[in-house]
Amino acid sequence: MPTIGIADTTFARYDMGRAAIDEIQKNVSVKIKRVTVPGIKDLPVAAKKLIEEEGCDIVMALGMPGAKEQDKICAHEASQGIIMAQLMTNTHIIEVFVHENEGKDEKELAFLMDRRTREHALNVIKLLFKPEKLIREAGTGQRQGFEDAGSLRS
Numbered sequence: 001m002p003t004i005g006i007a008d009t010t011f012a013r014y015d016m017g018r019a020a021i022d023e024i025q026k027n028v029s030v031k032i033k034r035v036t037v038p039g040i041k042d043l044p045v046a047a048k049k050l051i052e053e054e055g056c057d058i059v060m061a062l063g064m065p066g067a068k069e070q071d072k073i074c075a076h077e078a079s080q081g082i083i084m085a086q087l088m089t090n091t092h093i094i095e096v097f098v099h100e101n102e103g104k105d106e107k108e109l110a111f112l113m114d115r116r117t118r119e120h121a122l123n124v125i126k127l128l129f130k131p132e133k134l135i136r137e138a139g140t141g142q143r144q145g146f147e148d149a150g151s152l153r154s
């Protein structure tokens, strides 16, 4: 049975880990290993450990960059670390970041954090079990959270 790793943060203002696990368990039978770290810059090593020490086949790295300039820099650094961890382990780490200022208010932010997490959890399931479904969605302008952008007409 495959193992999905879930790494999330205490900095985030919504329990993204719980949403991811709930969505995964609603759809497939897998083992889940969860770890929670303080902030997004701690996600790369957490994900790498889930892969190398806990045997995870894929990992979701869940976080909420804050709205300040230093948070945006922090998010860029965290993303680079996550990409590096993917290359070092040859394993997908699906980054799910929701910037605190993406929602117009707290209600919309909570909605977005929940939806984006759940939609990426479905992507993780497709990557693991049904990669051909992603091929069928190629070029369809999928977005996680708000409305899909849709395909361009030729």
Ligand SMILES: Cc1nc2c(=O)[nH]c(=O)nc-2n(C[C@H](O)[C@H](O)[C@H](O)CO)c1C
Pocket (backbone or CB within 6 Å): 009, 011, 012, 038, 039, 040, 041, 042, 063, 064, 065, 066, 067, 070, 071, 072, 074, 075
């Ligand atoms: C500036 C900053 N911004 C964020 C953020 O927007 N989101 C987040 O999850 N964490 C932030 N952190 C904390 C760092 O990611 C990290 O937890 C600490 O630097 C300790 O390694 C920091 C330090």
